[in-house]
Amino acid sequence: MSVVESLNSDAKYELHRNVANFQPSLWGNYFLQYASECMEVDENIKAQIEALKCDMRKMLISESEKPLEKVHLIDSICRLGVSYYFEDEIEEILQNIYKNNVEDGEITFNDNLCSLSVLFRLLRQQGHHVSPNVFNKFKNEKGEFSEGLIKDVKGMLSLYEATQLMVHGEDILEKALAFTTTHLESIAIQSSHSLAMQIKYSLRQTLHKNLPRLEALRFISIYEQDPSNNKTLLVLAKLDFNMLQNLHQKEIGNICKWWNNLDVPNKLPYARDRMAESYLWAMGIYFEPQYSTARIIMTKIFVIFTVVDDTYDAYGTIDELELFTKTIERWDICGLDNLPDYMKFLYRILFDLNKEIEEEAIKKGIVYALNYYKNECIRHIQAYMAEARWLNNNYQPTLEEYNRLSTISSGYCLVINTCYIGMGDIATEDIFKWLSNKPKVIDAAIVLCRLMDDIVSNEFEQKRDHVSSFLECYMRQYNVSREGAVQEGQKRIADAWKDMNKESLMPTDVPRPFLTRILNLSRFMDVVYKDKDNFTHSEGEMKTFIKALLLDPMKI
């Protein structure tokens, strides 16, 4: 019996299935047109980029530029999305500034609010401990931020962006955040110039929490309008944007071909088909050319586990799910006979993905990573199963029970594990050991992911039978309103950002590229789950992001 026939026969026997009515994919096989065997970049473009990089490098290391001018240049390089070409130079320049112009954590430059805020943000971004006391000089005798600052809109905006790097206990940054938010909100309403547009954007999407590709896309158009821009840098950013877009198009094209051949949307029509959205998630983790294979594997993780999630959350019956879970625990392709056809099909897809990950780990010489991947995968599925049992038994978990399980079922432990495999042999066994001990930075990212998802998905999920989320558990346990629970969730999300910021300061537990992946995963949550679940309901902003990053080339 085919999978579709077996689905129809289920209907005849009226098995209780919990269907979620997800919208079909917006993209179908649109991306198939980009599928390509050749992943090489056009030689001519490569040469142009190389020449521009060379000029920029000379500018960066030249002695003539004043330190704060270099700080602004570095800021533009980062925001235009090309800092990955100049990592060593940027690190050295900021290191020198830190050595020469920071004493006991205090920045000794005496400059305007805008420059100091940019410098503070860049130093923190690079992991340097700098004190926010540098902003004390902008306070009045009452210890409040001086009203005179309101006229300095650029400075206010820069300070606002700098506050996003705050860690726990930084009262001055909390105050700066409240002060700048209030005033920027009113400036944005009153004013109509281009700065007002930037303010509106930043109030909704801060720089620190934005996905690097989206920031590059936006900042290129702002930088282009800036009369004092650096033309070499602007052209480099535009050419690089198109070069990356071209590579990303080929990757999503090849993934689309694989997905089409599997024919999942027809065979498992109950599940979300979010191939393009999954690619954006993977591209959010790493966009650089060297992560091409890693992006493809991560897209497959997201798109397949979305189907697995919908199988556990909605379609599968409890008996089928118990069988499926046991099959996963055996980690073997044998013994599928007991599974219904639709699950055999799903299991085979998952099995093939595991094989692909295994081959990649062997190729990269990091076979030790596989055991961690397997354990995480099984733990993740077992958490889905436990939630399905709760739902089946109408069990209402306590907040502690919910937190324990839902942080595993969020999938972020599995996602982080797999994305490290894609980083190759810099991912030593110690990195996986560190990860399996759930360090604070991982914990923070997982809590953030769980809560952001729960806050925005809650209403849609509760339309069908769905296990309690953080909101229900918190409301029950503390007898508070939904609003009160949302507020508590938001406070925990803000705390999680502070933890992540703190854990990213030197000395870090692991090299920075591993922290960048976690930061990017959290950024994806901020961009996509801020006020609705744009991954599931992908017709709005998500469609705009995909179109802007993967369809529309940049005009040079």
Ligand SMILES: CC(C)=CCC/C(C)=C/COP(=O)(O)OP(=O)(O)O
């Ligand atoms: C492994 C991962 C992260 C896969 C990504 C796909 C996915 C399950 C997204 C969240 O869906 P959801 O909002 O329905 O999730 P949940 O059921 O956990 O609330």
